[in-house]
Amino acid sequence: MTDSNETDREHYEAVVVGCGPGGAAAAVRLADHGIETLVLERGTDAGSKNVSGGLIYAEDSAPYTIDDLFDGFREEASERPVTDYYIHNMAGNKVKSYDLTDLHEDDTDWCDAVLRRPMDSWLAERVHEKTSETGGGVLTNVRVNGLLRERGRIVGVTCDELDPIEADIVVAADGVNSELAREAGLMDWEDPNEWFQGVKAVVEMEPDVIDDRFDIDEDEGVAHLFSGDLFEDVRGGGFLYTNEDSLSIGTVFHLDSLVEEQAEPHELLDALLTHPLLARWLGDEYDEREYSAKLVPDSKKVAHREPYRDRLVLVGDAAGQMQAQGPIIKGMNHAVTAGALAADAFAVTRGNADPAAAGRRYTQMLEDSGTMDKLRPRRYDLARTVGERDRVTDAVERVLDSRVGSLAIGNPIADRLLQRAYNSPFLVSMLPDTRTGYVTLPSIIGEEHGRTLHWESSVEPPSLDERIGDLTYNTDIGNPHIEVRDTSFEASGAAVYACPVSAEDFGGGCYRSEEVKRNGTAATVVSLDTQPCVECGTCAVVADTEWEHPRGGKGVEFREG
Amino acid sequence: MRSVVLTKGVPDFSDGAVSFDEDGHLERGKTPTVMNPNDAFALEAALQTRVRHGGHVSGMSMGPPGYAQVLEEAMEAVYTDDSYLLSDRELAASDTWATAITLSAGIETYQEEIGDVDLLFAGFKTADGETGQTGPQTAWALDWPIVTHVIALDIDPDERLLRAKRLVEGDVDEIETVEAPLPCMVVTDPEFEPTYRKASHRLTHKRLREETQNRAAAHDRHLTTWDHEDLNLDPDYIGLDGSPTIVSSVDPIPKAPSEREATMVDPGDSEGMNELLGEFQPYAAATNGADGPNAAEGGD
Numbered sequence A: 001m002t003d004s005n006e007t008d009r010e011h012y013e014a015v016v017v018g019c020g021p022g023g024a025a026a027a028v029r030l031a032d033h034g035i036e037t038l039v040l041e042r043g044t045d046a047g048s049k050n051v052s053g054g055l056i057y058a059e060d061s062a063p064y065t066i067d068d069l070f071d072g073f074r075e076e077a078s079e080r081p082v083t084d085y086y087i088h089n090m091a092g093n094k095v096k097s098y099d100l101t102d103l104h105e106d107d108t109d110w111c112d113a114v115l116r117r118p119m120d121s122w123l124a125e126r127v128h129e130k131t132s133e134t135g136g137g138v139l140t141n142v143r144v145n146g147l148l149r150e151r152g153r154i155v156g157v158t159c160d161e162l163d164p165i166e167a168d169i170v171v172a173a174d175g176v177n178s179e180l181a182r183e184a185g186l187m188d189w190e191d192p193n194e195w196f197q198g199v200k201a202v203v204e205m206e207p208d209v210i211d212d213r214f215d216i217d218e219d220e221g222v223a224h225l226f227s228g229d230l231f232e233d234v235r236g237g238g239f240l241y242t243n244e245d246s247l248s249i250g251t252v253f254h255l256d257s258l259v260e261e262q263a264e265p266h267e268l269l270d271a272l273l274t275h276p277l278l279a280r281w282l283g284d285e286y287d288e289r290e291y292s293a294k295l296v297p298d299s300k301k302v303a304h305r306e307p308y309r310d311r312l313v314l315v316g317d318a319a320g321q322m323q324a325q326g327p328i329i330k331g332m333n334h335a336v337t338a339g340a341l342a343a344d345a346f347a348v349t350r351g352n353a354d355p356a357a358a359g360r361r362y363t364q365m366l367e368d369s370g371t372m373d374k375l376r377p378r379r380y381d382l383a384r385t386v387g388e389r390d391r392v393t394d395a396v397e398r399v400l401d402s403r404v405g406s407l408a409i410g411n412p413i414a415d416r417l418l419q420r421a422y423n424s425p426f427l428v429s430m431l432p433d434t435r436t437g438y439v440t441l442p443s444i445i446g447e448e449h450g451r452t453l454h455w456e457s458s459v460e461p462p463s464l465d466e467r468i469g470d471l472t473y474n475t476d477i478g479n480p481h482i483e484v485r486d487t488s489f490e491a492s493g494a495a496v497y498a499c500p501v502s503a504e505d506f507g508g509g510c511y512r513s514e515e516v517k518r519n520g521t522a523a524t525v526v527s528l529d530t531q532p533c534v535e536c537g538t539c540a541v542v543a544d545t546e547w548e549h550p551r552g553g554k555g556v557e558f559r560e561g
Numbered sequence B: 001m002r003s004v005v006l007t008k009g010v011p012d013f014s015d016g017a018v019s020f021d022e023d024g025h026l027e028r029g030k031t032p033t034v035m036n037p038n039d040a041f042a043l044e045a046a047l048q049t050r051v052r053h054g055g056h057v058s059g060m061s062m063g064p065p066g067y068a069q070v071l072e073e074a075m076e077a078v079y080t081d082d083s084y085l086l087s088d089r090e091l092a093a094s095d096t097w098a099t100a101i102t103l104s105a106g107i108e109t110y111q112e113e114i115g116d117v118d119l120l121f122a123g124f125k126t127a128d129g130e131t132g133q134t135g136p137q138t139a140w141a142l143d144w145p146i147v148t149h150v151i152a153l154d155i156d157p158d159e160r161l162l163r164a165k166r167l168v169e170g171d172v173d174e175i176e177t178v179e180a181p182l183p184c185m186v187v188t189d190p191e192f193e194p195t196y197r198k199a200s201h202r203l204t205h206k207r208l209r210e211e212t213q214n215r216a217a218a219h220d221r222h223l224t225t226w227d228h229e230d231l232n233l234d235p236d237y238i239g240l241d242g243s244p245t246i247v248s249s250v251d252p253i254p255k256a257p258s259e260r261e262a263t264m265v266d267p268g269d270s271e272g273m274n275e276l277l278g279e280f281q282p283y284a285a286a287t288n289g290a291d292g293p294n295a296a297e298g299g300d
């Protein structure tokens, strides 16, 4: 049925795409300025698509923190504050633990563990209240599928579920794999080297059991980080955070490393879950509430220095603003800062005839507030050219692997120095992305200084099949959101391993490889069934696909996140 | 824009809720009453009109006091502003004719007391009577145009015009576009689907939902009950006395045999499968006729 007034397009002063921390911060700040703001979120509820580790930081130096913008955030939307912070260097059954609380507390006002479904859902309610006052609001189940252009200029958005909408500013807070950022030509999804893949399990545990096993009070929480040889040679690490009545346990790996090693993400997670070190915390009863995964951009490499085009500004993961400061992962806090700054930038340039005025101001504010330098330190760009050159790495590796290297790290003075080095925000943020930092060094530390664990783990994580079975999906039947463009194994085979819900020889996942005979010659081809997809974004980068998010309300629905 | 939606209660025929006696007769007393499933589409159409054009939507039902529950359901489902229940002992046992007279009196009373109605919505057939007559008879009694089998709806408030797509079933289903002046009665088809392609419409929808939560919780305060005197109806023309239809008898449909013998055969069990195929032999012969592959064995 045609609408009688189809010709007059809807217009909002501001359209915010995505209601994660970045979108929520942008929207409340816009509403604070009295700007009519419409928020479009593809999930059936804000948070239903989102995954983080997740520790949300409030940095002393940040111009905005989440509790500045949302009163009562810590009391109502977060889990436990993180009061202790450790890293464990592992070599087989030997473990050497360092207290990293100094690093954790550097520039930290507070830091809480969060679960994204409850957190984002809470934020969205506040955002809706606020934005309703200025004539807007939050709509869920709406997927923005493109940019509305007029004479080549971005003037709004197009959606699967709604007619095109014009806006004076479009804030793309649509997270990692931002379709808008890509369409605007600001980001691409080509190089696995620019991403991490995060995989996570939320594990059920009674609050008093958590207090008891982690030796904390009810209003305290801990963070444990893991690195070393338990993940074979895959570069990355593991984490465990305490929530109110659950644990978040997960892994974050360099995507290029996962691909190179042909590692299975769920097996790496299981290696952590079943390590004897975790046995004393997990006990005998392992009850996994949710398995999830998502890509994480590496701001050092991809944070866009000028994240705008015309009336479009990018905030948060969409702009690559996800900082991996060694083991500390800071994405949510930067998304909040960026969202609020983008809103302020629009407010001060409102009425300016130049459509890109807000974007330019926002870029300036990212610089002036020091945010951009945290995300993408210029000194890293310099160091990277040296640190990552294979020759240098090889040389360092060889020394470390040698008897001399081990001895050097193994001596007691080195032990103290190492703990200090780990606690240095500067050193940690400068570590090159090589095996050295992630595998070699931690293994040697574990080997040389570690104490041996003499117990076994009885944890039996669910199979991939069970994990998929426990997830909630609203499948868009007959309308798959990903299509494989090139089905040859060379082009798309990496997804069979790297997809967190696929595995070699597992028929129930997304990606499969099979032998087919074509013209008498056998070839391995890749096929895809998107039903079990958790929308992590991995195959958008590692395989040759036509990749979109599902329509509004369709696809996976996380309950924990 | 002011709309009234007609809705009624029907026995809940869903599994677990419905109760039959030994002879297969419905046990009304033991079966809960729910909103007529087809009314949901009428309600959605009224809501869509409200969301797009603003205004007021009232729910109206004729039936025993228990139907207040059905009107409350309607309020929760599609955010009606208030409810009107036409309820009276004198109205009991009405056939479709007497019901239509009563409903039209309800609308007339509503127009006198509350305000002029632009649109009257009704669902297609009820789940118990299945006559599909009440709607058209009500329109006739009001002397309003009626558009039935509506699957999509658009209102032009300035022109006071309704444009609808109706599904005309036949050998080939056709979709007909019709126009009618307001006020008008609209009978929705189960294929009716509301569409909200404007953000502002969805925001309105969401606001209405939020506002309704409190209202529905205190439904009694938004419910008006009218008896035959309020409706200015002569008892001779309503209820059983006013109903020309006489149901002479109702034949229960014989119960299907409730138990069948089932044997489970594992496809890997070749002996079992052979036996099973043996059982099929006679039928295979019968359907394949003389040319069938098994004709020789099965035929003699």
Ligand SMILES: Cc1cc2nc3c(=O)[nH]c(=O)nc-3n(C[C@H](O)[C@H](O)[C@H](O)COP(=O)(O)OP(=O)(O)OC[C@H]3O[C@@H](n4cnc5c(N)ncnc54)[C@H](O)[C@@H]3O)c2cc1C
Pocket (backbone or CB within 6 Å): A017, A018, A019, A020, A021, A022, A023, A040, A041, A042, A043, A046, A047, A049, A050, A051, A052, A053, A054, A055, A056, A057, A142, A143, A144, A145, A173, A174, A175, A176, A179, A197, A198, A199, A200, A250, A251, A252, A293, A294, A295, A296, A315, A316, A317, A318, A321, A322, A329, A330, A331, A332, A333, A335, A549
């Ligand atoms: C395993 C893992 C561990 C992590 N650990 C941490 C941690 O400990 N601390 C930390 O700070 N960060 C962590 N992160 C990173 C953090 O989750 C992100 O940086 C953060 O969520 C970015 O926020 P955002 O608002 O930019 O995007 P998101 O939170 O991803 O929100 C984007 C929103 O946009 C919606 N959306 C997307 N596309 C569309 C569309 N087309 N139309 C409408 N809506 C759309 C999505 O549904 C979503 O709600 C972790 C990430 C992972 C995967």
Ligand code: SF4
Pocket (backbone or CB within 6 Å): A482, A495, A498, A499, A500, A501, A502, A510, A511, A530, A532, A533, A534, A535, A536, A537, A538, A539, A540
């Ligand atoms: S199919 Fe692609 S997007 Fe979906 S879970 Fe697998 S890798 Fe992630």
